[in-house]
Amino acid sequence: MNAYFALTILICLSAAFAYVNQRFLKLPFVIGLFLLSTVLSLVVISSRLWIDIPIEDIKDYIEHANIDKIVLNVLLGFLLFAGAMHTNWTNLKQQIRPIATFALGGVLLSTVIIAFLFSGLTSLFDLNIDFIYCLVFGALISPTDPIAVLGILTKANVPKKTEYTIVGESLFNDGVGVVVFIVLIETLNTGTFSLSHFGFLFLQEAVGGIIMGLIFGYILYLLLKSIDHYETEILLTLAFVMGGYGLFNFIHISGALAMVVMGLMVGNFRQKLSMSDTTQEYIHKFWELVDVVLNAILFIMIAFVLVVIDFQTKYIFIGVISVFIVLLSRIVIVYLPHLAIPRLLKLTNKEAKIISWGGLRGGLSLALALSLPNGETKNIILVATYFCVLFSIIIQGLTIEKLAKQP
Incomplete structure (x- = not known):
């Protein structure tokens, strides 16, 4: 085929x-x-x-369809750029403190919490999984998926302040989670863990991605500003996404974070100066269509992963319990700063509840799990990841609106 x-x-x-x-x-x-x-x-x-x-x-x-490579190397760049471009930076800026807290500290803390609990869980079933793989599972399942979040929350009538927080968090913690995953995999391949080396690689990927996103976003702004021809300007955005995402990943800089920053710049930075009204309309409609089509392809592909999963009985138990582990870690990273430093996040109890339940997982987590080396450990992690994604999209996705309507 x-x-x-x-x-x-x-x-x-x-x-x-x-x-x-x-x-x-x-x-x-x-x-x-x-x-x-x-x-x-x-x-x-x-x-x-x-x-x-x-x-x-x-x-x-x-x-053998390489679903993980299709998602990570192709679809992710397009979807993050499109999602960020249609996000209002002014609204995100108002919630920058909770977004930064959850996207950075939340992902790192959640990774550790999930790793320890998952390690204990697998030990109960007499499965010897190296702790580094437990950290890998924590890293791939901790980020909320911007693709799932943007596709569900915007239709769920969630209060705008809460929606901005969850959407902003999902856009940035996605990149952070991928960076942590990549660094852990490199550590796994080298066989040694050094905190300083981990920190250096993390800064290289994360900070480098943000800086290059700003640079490429500004260059794209200058190019769009210099002409008024919407066909050419659409091609320019397409070229910067495809070329930039591939280049950044090749030089070990986070293409995911770069696409988020670049998308925010195209959609928000001096848009009236860089594009005419006609160009804005065509570019936004083009990327909205790309977003819809690729979302459809993505969610059909990740559902097909079910066909190749090895469902042993104990794997199923681990998968079900992993759902509760992930939910618990989400509650901890939201409520810990909310209760300990309430002035930092300035969230109400209802907002904290919605943010906890609105942390949806999706195709990115499954793609990362699929990219692991073949073996029993990969099968266990893949089953656990699929159960978490299934619960997240179907159960949490369908009930988030009802939760938002509660007094």
Whole structure:
């Protein structure tokens, strides 16, 4: 099966599921697609019981489709740029303290909490997993996914102040989580852990990504300002996203953070000077369409991961308990600063509750889990990650609006 045929299948499924969702289910877009794709995956898995289809061939193709590389090396850059470009910086700036607290300190603390609890959990089932892998699981599952958050919260009628906090956090902690994951994987490959080396790599990836995002964003602003031709200006944004994201990742600078910063600049920095009204309209509509199409492809692909997961009984128990571990860590990182330093975040109890429950996980966590070296440890982490993502998107995504409406 070639790449074009695979893409054709994904687009056809996306269109079919989107129609079924809009016509009958009327769920939020990403939830509807993920739910229907999960049902299709379950049908494929169970089909061996009632029909003769080449299930092993399907499983083998999905295993070798490099879903992790497609998400991390291609889709993520587009989706982060599009999400950031449509985000109002003025609104984010008003919540900068809780955003910074959760996106940086929250991810690091959550990684450690989850690692210790996950290590204890796997020991209970007599599974010997190196602690570094427990940290890796903590790093990949701690960030809230901006793709899931942006696709669900904006439709859930969450109070605007709370929405800005969760969206801003998800845009930045995504990059921080990827950086921590990359540094831990490098540590795993070298076999030695040095706090100073970890700190240096973290600063190189994170600070370097922010700086390069500012530089490339400003260069793009100058180029857009120098012409008034919306077709060319759309091509420029496309070139900067594709070329910049690939370049930054190649030189070990966080492409994710760079895309967030660059997207915020294009959508907010002197937009009236850099683009005419016509250009603004076309660029925003173009990237909104890109966002919708790629979101559809992403959530169908990650649901298909279900087909290749090795569901042993003890793995399932670990997956279910991992959901509660992740929820507990989320509560700790939100309520710890909220109760200890209330003036820092200035959140009400209701806002803290919504932010805790609104920390959705999504395709990024699964892509990172899929990128791990093959083996039993990867299978365990992949099952735990899938359960967390499934619970997050279906249960949390469908109930966040009801929680927001509570007094």
